[in-house]
Amino acid sequence: MTIKTFNPNKYGLAFHTTTPQLGISIGNFVDNNRSQVWDLGRDLSVYLHQSLGEFLQPQTWQDLEFIAVAKGPGGFTGTRIGVVAARTLAQQLDIPLYGVSSLAAVALAYVNTSKEILAENNNQNNYFIAVQMKARQEQFFVAIYRFLLQDNSLQTYLPDTIMTIEEWQKTLSNLKQPYQLIKAPNNLADTVTSVLELAYQQWQKGRVTSWLEVLPFYGQHPV
Numbered sequence: 001m002t003i004k005t006f007n008p009n010k011y012g013l014a015f016h017t018t019t020p021q022l023g024i025s026i027g028n029f030v031d032n033n034r035s036q037v038w039d040l041g042r043d044l045s046v047y048l049h050q051s052l053g054e055f056l057q058p059q060t061w062q063d064l065e066f067i068a069v070a071k072g073p074g075g076f077t078g079t080r081i082g083v084v085a086a087r088t089l090a091q092q093l094d095i096p097l098y099g100v101s102s103l104a105a106v107a108l109a110y111v112n113t114s115k116e117i118l119a120e121n122n123n124q125n126n127y128f129i130a131v132q133m134k135a136r137q138e139q140f141f142v143a144i145y146r147f148l149l150q151d152n153s154l155q156t157y158l159p160d161t162i163m164t165i166e167e168w169q170k171t172l173s174n175l176k177q178p179y180q181l182i183k184a185p186n187n188l189a190d191t192v193t194s195v196l197e198l199a200y201q202q203w204q205k206g207r208v209t210s211w212l213e214v215l216p217f218y219g220q221h222p223v
Contacts, residue, residue: 003204006030008188010065012203014196015052016189017044017082018074018102023192029200037189039118045081052085069071071099072217073141073160074188085218090211098199099214101160103131103143105191108154108198111147111198114180128157128177133184135162135219141184142168144175146174153201162219 003094008030010184016023020041025031036055069086072079083099090097105128127149133141144158172179202209 004206006041006065006200006203008032009063011059011063012065012066012068012196012200013052013056014070014100014192014199015067015082015086015194016046016050016070016192017078017085017111017137018070018072018101019078019186019188020044021076021187021189022048022051023189023195024052025192025196026056026059027200033193035193035196037187037192041087044078048081048085051214061089061093064093066090066096066098066199066203067093068098068100068195069214070188070192071214072102073135073162073219074102076218079216079218082207083214087211087214089197096203096208097211098209098213100195100198100215101131101143102188102191103141103160103184104145104154104156104198105144105194106131106133106147106182106188107147109191110180110182111152112194112197113156128175128179129154130172130175130179130181131184132168132181139164139166139219141219142171144171144179151201160206160217206220 008028011028014025022035067090127147130144135141143160145154146157152182
């Protein structure tokens, strides 16, 4: 597979709004990468666009090569606000938009802090990362990823879904492969750099996603 080369004068922008925190990350993947997290609470919708505009500087909207957004799972209102804003910006700028799973971002954040452990346990790319996040009514949002050591990427083994704890435990017991179970932290916005990295990996592989294709994931009621 041909890996595309990123123009260092262009940038990827990612934001994470699935909790009351706002996380934004921007980078050219060479020498200019930065991120920030704000605890906005109920004011997230009020300050989202202002925060994006201020954080973007000194870059401009025209400097962006693509946008990425955490598409859930997470809080209903925050997830919807973020995806709608990302779709609008990508449409107006006519650039690709990547919707990234909140659980995949958690998995990659774990990978990036556990390289040595994963290298020791990686057996022909059959090492799995299982992620769970509390949902509603004794249920969990869950997903499973296969970690590929050679390019620090994730392959989706079990896409985002919702299960009872009993169903999840049965799924894990049937995995029959080494795995690490990760519980999603409360501060999901801190993984916004992983949202950007996962989108960049997609861009490098030539996978372009239109804003029309990016929808929020709510669990029981996807839209």
